[in-house]
Amino acid sequence: MAAKPFAPVTSESIGDYLKAILELGGSEELRVTTKALAERLRVRTPSVTGMLQRLAAERPALVVYQKHHGVQLTAAGKRRAWELVRHHRLLELFLHDVLKYSWDEVHDEAERLEHFISERFEDRVAAILGDPEIDPHGHIIPHKYEAAACRDEVPLARWALQTPATISSVRDRDPAALREIERLGFMPGTGLVVERRNAASSLSVRIAGQADGMRISLDLAECIFVIAPAG
Amino acid sequence: MAAKPFAPVTSESIGDYLKAILELGGSEELRVTTKALAERLRVRTPSVTGMLQRLAAERPALVVYQKHHGVQLTAAGKRRAWELVRHHRLLELFLHDVLKYSWDEVHDEAERLEHFISERFEDRVAAILGDPEIDPHGHIIPHKYEAAACRDEVPLARWALQTPATISSVRDRDPAALREIERLGFMPGTGLVVERRNAASSLSVRIAGQADGMRISLDLAECIFVIAPAG
DNA sequence: ATATGAAATTAGGTTATCCTAATTCTGGCC
DNA sequence: GGCCAGAATTAGGATAACCTAATTTCATAT
CATH class of the missing domain: 2.30.30.90 (Ferrous iron transport protein A (FeoA))
Structure with missing residues (x-):
C-alpha cells in the first residue's frame, strides 16, 4: 500500500522486518546484524539501516537499535512478530488441512496472507482446526499474546x-x-x-x-x- | 506495499479503482466520473485523475479514458475487475459458511483479502464450497475468466x-x-x-x-x- | 598503535500513492 | 453567444519503501 498521510503504525514491510529479526535472533535473542537482515529480506543494507531507525523511533519502539551493533526486538516488537508467526503457522496448517495444499505449497501463500488476516480470521481458523499446537512442518504454533514456546532444536x-x-x-x-x-x-x-x-x-x-x-x-x-x- | 523498482502491473490500489469503475458503471458499462470514483474510493479527485491516466497508459491499457469525460474499462481492465469480484464473493461465502462469520462481518475481510489470495487459493476455496453460484448476500459469483452474468435487478x-x-x-x-x-x-x-x-x-x-x-x-x-x- | 577490509551508515534519488491549492474545461441558462 | 458553477485537471508537495554511490566505523592483525 501507499503513503496515506496517516499510515498505520504497522505495514507489511515492518512486519517482515520484525519477523526476520525474531527468527535470525534465535531463542537467545541475539542482536541481529544489518547484513543478515538484508540477505534474509532480499533488500540492500541501506534500506535495512533506514527501516531500523524508523522502528526504533516508533512510539512505542519496536526494536532496540545501536548504530553499528545490531538490533533486538522490544516487548512491543516481539509481540507483533510472534503474532505474525502465529498467523503464518495457523495459515499453513489451515491451507494444508482444509484447502488441501501440499506441504511445500503452504509457505508462500501463508507468508503473504499472514499480514492481512484479521484477529477474527485468526480466531476462527484456530477454532475450526481445534486450537492446534503444531503446524505441518512441525513448528509449534504460539498461543495468542504469548511468546512461543521454544525447543532446543x-x-x-x-x-x-x-x-x-x-x-x-x-x-x-x-x-x-x-x-x-x-x-x-x-x-x-x-x-x-x-x-x-x-x-x-x-x-x-x-x-x-x-x-x-x-x-x-x-x-x-x-x-x-x-x-x-x-x- | 512500497515502490519496488519493478512493481507488478497490478496493485491493491489499481484493483480497487478497477472494481469501483466496474461497479459504478453498472451493467450498461456507462462512463464513470472522476467525482463518483473519488467518493467511492474515499480519495480526492486529483488522485483519481492521476490514477486514471496511469491505468490508461498501462500496456495493455486497463481503461479508456477521455479527459473530462469519464472512464470505461477495457477488456483487460474488465478481466482483472471481475477476477477481484469473484475473489470477493467466494471469500464472503467461505468466511460465512466455513469460518462462521455472520453476514455483516464478511464484507470488510473479503475486501482486504481479495487482493492477496493466489489463484490456487481461489480454486481450492471454490472446490470445497462445491463451485457455488451465489454468495451470502445473493450476488452471482462469476466464473473464472468470465464476465459475470448480470441480472436486471x-x-x-x-x-x-x-x-x-x-x-x-x-x-x-x-x-x-x-x-x-x-x-x-x-x-x-x-x-x-x-x-x-x-x-x-x-x-x-x-x-x-x-x-x-x-x-x-x-x-x-x-x-x-x-x-x-x-x- | 595503526592499517585495513568488511560492515554499516549517510547522502541523494526513484516510484507509487496520496494530498492541497490553483487553474481550466464543460454545459446549461439567460 | 457569453457567463458561471461545478467538475476536472495541472502544479507542486508529502511519505513509505526501495535503490546506488560515497563515506564512516569497527575489529582485528600486524
Missing part, C-alpha cells in the same frame, strides 16, 4: 554422530527441499542417527528401524531440525 | 408500487444495514410488495405471506435489490 547438520535424534521440524521456506525431505521420509517425529560425515559435503544417515542408510547433502541437513528423542 | 426504492417483487440481492458494504435487513427478514429469495411511498422518506412494504406491512427507510430500500418473481 538443532539443524541435523550439527547433531553429534552416532547419537539418536528425533526430527522436530523442517525449514518451511524451500519447496524443493520440502519435496526432497518428504520423498526421503524425513518427516517430523521420525527417529534417526547420523552415521558419518563424508568428504563430499554429505552426511550418511539411517532412519530408525530401517536397515539401509542414505546420504543427504549438508544443505538438506541444514533444513532438518532435530532434538533428543523423547523420554 | 433494481433497488427496491425504485420498484413499481403494488407489483410483486423477489429480493435478488442486498448491498454488502454496510454492516448496520445488513443487520437491519436480517432483523426485518428481507433475505434474498423473499417475495414482497411495495404498498406505498410515505412522506417521511419511507416505504410501506409487505412481505409475501405476512398480514402486516412495515415501514422501511428509503436509504434501506436502496440497499435491497429486487427482480420480477420467477416465471
Whole structure:
C-alpha cells in the first residue's frame, strides 16, 4: 500500500522486518546484524539501516537499535512478530488441512496472507482446526499474546554422530527441499542417527528401524531440525 | 506495499479503482466520473485523475479514458475487475459458511483479502464450497475468466408500487444495514410488495405471506435489490 | 598503535500513492 | 453567444519503501 498521510503504525514491510529479526535472533535473542537482515529480506543494507531507525523511533519502539551493533526486538516488537508467526503457522496448517495444499505449497501463500488476516480470521481458523499446537512442518504454533514456546532444536547438520535424534521440524521456506525431505521420509517425529560425515559435503544417515542408510547433502541437513528423542 | 523498482502491473490500489469503475458503471458499462470514483474510493479527485491516466497508459491499457469525460474499462481492465469480484464473493461465502462469520462481518475481510489470495487459493476455496453460484448476500459469483452474468435487478426504492417483487440481492458494504435487513427478514429469495411511498422518506412494504406491512427507510430500500418473481 | 577490509551508515534519488491549492474545461441558462 | 458553477485537471508537495554511490566505523592483525 501507499503513503496515506496517516499510515498505520504497522505495514507489511515492518512486519517482515520484525519477523526476520525474531527468527535470525534465535531463542537467545541475539542482536541481529544489518547484513543478515538484508540477505534474509532480499533488500540492500541501506534500506535495512533506514527501516531500523524508523522502528526504533516508533512510539512505542519496536526494536532496540545501536548504530553499528545490531538490533533486538522490544516487548512491543516481539509481540507483533510472534503474532505474525502465529498467523503464518495457523495459515499453513489451515491451507494444508482444509484447502488441501501440499506441504511445500503452504509457505508462500501463508507468508503473504499472514499480514492481512484479521484477529477474527485468526480466531476462527484456530477454532475450526481445534486450537492446534503444531503446524505441518512441525513448528509449534504460539498461543495468542504469548511468546512461543521454544525447543532446543538443532539443524541435523550439527547433531553429534552416532547419537539418536528425533526430527522436530523442517525449514518451511524451500519447496524443493520440502519435496526432497518428504520423498526421503524425513518427516517430523521420525527417529534417526547420523552415521558419518563424508568428504563430499554429505552426511550418511539411517532412519530408525530401517536397515539401509542414505546420504543427504549438508544443505538438506541444514533444513532438518532435530532434538533428543523423547523420554 | 512500497515502490519496488519493478512493481507488478497490478496493485491493491489499481484493483480497487478497477472494481469501483466496474461497479459504478453498472451493467450498461456507462462512463464513470472522476467525482463518483473519488467518493467511492474515499480519495480526492486529483488522485483519481492521476490514477486514471496511469491505468490508461498501462500496456495493455486497463481503461479508456477521455479527459473530462469519464472512464470505461477495457477488456483487460474488465478481466482483472471481475477476477477481484469473484475473489470477493467466494471469500464472503467461505468466511460465512466455513469460518462462521455472520453476514455483516464478511464484507470488510473479503475486501482486504481479495487482493492477496493466489489463484490456487481461489480454486481450492471454490472446490470445497462445491463451485457455488451465489454468495451470502445473493450476488452471482462469476466464473473464472468470465464476465459475470448480470441480472436486471433494481433497488427496491425504485420498484413499481403494488407489483410483486423477489429480493435478488442486498448491498454488502454496510454492516448496520445488513443487520437491519436480517432483523426485518428481507433475505434474498423473499417475495414482497411495495404498498406505498410515505412522506417521511419511507416505504410501506409487505412481505409475501405476512398480514402486516412495515415501514422501511428509503436509504434501506436502496440497499435491497429486487427482480420480477420467477416465471 | 595503526592499517585495513568488511560492515554499516549517510547522502541523494526513484516510484507509487496520496494530498492541497490553483487553474481550466464543460454545459446549461439567460 | 457569453457567463458561471461545478467538475476536472495541472502544479507542486508529502511519505513509505526501495535503490546506488560515497563515506564512516569497527575489529582485528600486524
